[in-house]
Amino acid sequence: MYRILEARFLAPDVKLLRLEAPRVAKMRQPGQFVIVRVHDQGERIPLTIADSDPETGSVTIVVQGVGKTTKMINQLDEGDALLDVVGPLGAASEVEDFGTSVVIGGGVGTAIAYPTAVAMKQAGNHVISILGARNRQLVILEEEVRATSDELFVMTDDGSGGEQGFVTTKLQQLLDDKREINHVLAIGPVPMMKAVAEVTRPAGIPTVVSLNPIMVDGTGMCGGCRVLVGGETKFACVDGPEFDAHLVDFETLVQRNRMYRDQERAGLCQLEMAHPKVGPQHHP
Amino acid sequence: MADKLPPKQRTKIPRQAMPEQPALERARNFAEVNLGLDAAVAEKEAQRCLTCADPKCSHGCPVGVQVREVVDLVRDGDYLRAAAKLREDNVLPAVTGRVCPQENQCEGACILGKRFAPLAIGHIERFVADYERATGEIGLPEPASPTGKKVAVVGSGPAGLSCAGDLTLKGHEVTVMEALHELGGVLVYGIPEFRLPKEIVRNEIENMRKMGVNFETNVVVGKSVTIDQLMNDEGYDAVFIATGAGLPKFLNLPGEHLGGVYSANEFLTRVNLMKAYDPEHYDSPVYTCRDADVVVIGGGNTAMDAVRSALRLGAKSASIIYRRGEAEMPARKEEQHHARDEGVTFLTMHNPLQFLGNDQGLLTGVEVQQMELGEPDGSGRARPIPIAGSEKVVPASVAIVAVGTGANPLVQSSTPEINTNKWGYIQADDDNLRTSKRGVFAGGDIVSGAATVILAMGAGRTAAASIHEYLTTGDWPTAE
C-alpha cells in the first residue's frame, strides 16, 4: 500500500496527490511517470510524476478525472492509500541549456510539463511558459510555473483568464515577433500537441511532445503503448514518453487511444451508478 | 498398495487417459481443462512402469526427477513420500506436471514409448503434487541457521522462485523483487487459468513465504533501483537476475498499429493478470472478442494459449495462422489437440502479409499468403517459401501476434558491466551462471532465450548452488 500524504484539488476535477513511494522518489527524473492501481480489481494507469522529495520519500502526481480510474483516485484523500505504485518509468526528459526554451502545458499537461520547466530553468535556459485551458478555472499550477519561468503567458479559449486564444496563437506570435526560440516542449491533448508541431515545423525548431498511449505494464513487456515515430515502432513506456514532435504519427495515436471507448464508457457508468457523487458536478 | 506385475502384463495395461472437461463446454469457460487422475487411475498408470535399471525418463528430464522412485511410491500408495521424492529435484511439481513438454523430455525418453505409449509421467507428477496440496501436509524443509548473507533475486518467474527457495533453505536472507504487482512471472501473466490455475502458483508462493522468502512487488530493477545500489547501498551480497524473455516481437507488417492488433503478451496479460475474462469485476478490458473473428499468428504455446483464450472470451471463430505445418509447431502436442477439439481452426502453411483496417483505425482482416516447404534452414526445419498468387484475406477484428519474444534490456542497460550477447541476452557461465560482474548471477529465459518452465527452474537451482558457494567461499574465479 502506498499512503497518500496530501491531497487537494487544483481545479475542478484536477487533484494533486502526494504519495509515499520511497524507491520512486529517490530515482525519479523529470519526464518520468508511475503506473498505479487503486484497488485489487482496478486497471493499471500511467501518471506523470510532477514532483518528488527523496528526503520524505514522497512523489506528487496531478490527476485529471476523465474516466473510471482517475475519478476514483480523485475521490481519495489524505490517509487513504493506492494499492500499487511502480516507477519511475520511462526515459527522462532531455534537459540541457538550449538557450530559449518554450514550455507549453495544455490542461493537466501543465502538471506534466512543470517538472521539465523547472529542470530547463536550472540548466540555464531562458524559459518562456505558455499555459492553455478552456477557461480561467481550469488553469492549474500557474504560480508554480510562474516561479520557474522568465516569462509566462496564460491563454484561455473563452478569454476568462490571461489572453483569449490557443497556446499556438501565442507561440505563433512569438515567432512572428522574431523571438529566437531554440527548443519547444509541448504537453497536453493530442490536437494541441499536433498543432504545436505544425507551428514549429516550418521554422525547424526542435520540438518535443509527451505521448499518452494506453499502457499496461510500463516496462516494455506488452507492446500496447506502441507509437509510430518517424515510421518506426517505439514503445512509449521505455523509449518515451517524450518524442520528436515532427516525427510523431498523431493520427495513429488518436486511433489507438479510441480502441476501448465503449468499455471505458461502460466502466464510468458503473462507477457513477455505484457512487452518484462522482462526475463533473463533484467539486470541493 | 498394488503388487508389482510381471513386465509382460504391465505393458498390456493401456496408458490411462486424463479426464478432461468436455471440449465444447470448456471452450466457453476458464476452468481447468484437465481434471486430474484419481488415486486408482494413478496407481494403475504407475503399474505400467517397467522400473528400468537405467531409467531413461530421468535422463530426459532437464532436472533429473527420480521418476522411477516416484512412480514406485505411487504404486505403493505412498503419495506423500512420492511428493517428497519429487521435491528433491523439482520445487514446482504441480506446475511442471501440467505444463512441461513431456513428449520431448521425460516421456519422450521413456522406454515404454519405443513400442507402447510412454508412461504418463506428467499426469502422475501432477497427481502427486495435487494430492500433497490437498492434504495441506507439505513437508516444508527447515531452513539452515541464518548465515547473515543477503541475496536479491530479480524477477519472480520459475527461475527466480526456485533460486529463492533453495537459498533460503541454506540460511541466506533472500528478497525477490518483481516489476509487476503479482508474483509468478509467466506462470501468472502468460499461461492461462484453464491450463494452470493461479491458485496453484499462489499456493507455492505462500509456501515460500512461510519458509522465510521476502517478496517486494512493484520494483522494476534498473528503474526503481539499480543492481549497483542493491549491492552498494542496500547490503546485498549477491544478485540473481531472472527477468525472463518478456519483450514482444512484432511482425513489422503494414497495419500492425491498428486497433485490435495485440502482442500475445498484451492480450494474455490483460486476460490473465488483469482478469479481462471477468469484465463485471475487473477494469482492464480486451478489445471485444465476443462474436468476433480472432486470428492468432504463431505456432507455439503462447499462440495456443491466446487462441484458446479468445475462444473462451466468446469468439465466433478463432484461428491459428502458421507458416509451417502442424507437425512443425513448437507448442505442446496436448495443447494442439485440445485447441483443435475446442474448435480452433488451423490455417497452417500460411504467412501474414499485412493487416487491413477501416477508417476508424480498427482491424478488419489479415492478408495472408500460402507457403510450401523448401530446403531445411539453419534450425534444421524446412524453410517455408511463399507461393505466388495465393494471397487471400482472412476477416478478423482481433489479431494476436505470437511470434516470439526477446530480452528486455532494462536491467542490462542500467548495468553495463554485465555482458550480453548479440540478441541482448545476458551471458552467464553454463556451469555456475556467473555473469561478467562479480556477485551477479543470471539464469532462465534471460540467459537461454524463451525456453521452458522446467529449464528456468533448473537454472534457478543451479544458480542457488553457485551463489551459496560464492557466499561461503568468497571465490570469484576470473576466466582463464
Ligand SMILES: Cc1cc2nc3c(=O)[nH]c(=O)nc-3n(C[C@H](O)[C@H](O)[C@H](O)COP(=O)(O)OP(=O)(O)OC[C@H]3O[C@@H](n4cnc5c(N)ncnc54)[C@H](O)[C@@H]3O)c2cc1C
Ligand atoms: C506517460 C503518461 C503520463 C500521463 N500522465 C498523466 C498525468 O500526470 N495526469 C493525468 O491526469 N493523466 C495522465 N495521463 C493520462 C492518464 O493515464 C489517463 O487519463 C488514464 O489512463 C485514464 O484512465 P481512466 O480509467 O480514468 O479513464 P478511461 O475510462 O480509461 O478513459 C476515459 C477517457 O480518457 C481517455 N484515455 C484513456 N486512456 C488514456 C491515456 N492513456 N491517455 C489519455 N487519455 C486516455 C479515453 O479515450 C477516454 O476518453 C498520462 C498518460 C500517459 C501515457
Ligand SMILES: Cc1cc2nc3c(=O)[nH]c(=O)nc-3n(C[C@H](O)[C@H](O)[C@H](O)COP(=O)(O)OP(=O)(O)OC[C@H]3O[C@@H](n4cnc5c(N)ncnc54)[C@H](O)[C@@H]3O)c2cc1C
Ligand atoms: C504464454 C506462454 C505459455 C507458455 N507455456 C509453456 C508451457 O506450456 N510449458 C513450458 O514449459 N513453458 C511454457 N512457456 C515458457 C515458460 O513460461 C518460460 O520459459 C518461463 O516462465 C521462464 O521463466 P523465467 O523465470 O526465466 O522468466 P519469467 O517467467 O518470464 O519471469 C520473469 C519475471 O521477471 C520480471 N521482471 C522482468 N524485468 C524485471 C525487472 N527489471 N525488475 C523486476 N522484475 C522484472 C517479470 O515481470 C517476470 O515476472 C510459456 C510462455 C508463455 C509466454
Ligand code: SF4
Ligand atoms: S519435471 Fe517435467 S520433464 Fe521432469 S519429470 Fe516432471 S514433467 Fe517430466
Ligand code: SF4
Ligand atoms: S523409462 Fe519409462 S518405464 Fe522406464 S523407469 Fe522411466 S518411466 Fe518407467
Ligand code: FES
Ligand atoms: S506499456 Fe506495455 S510495453 Fe509499454
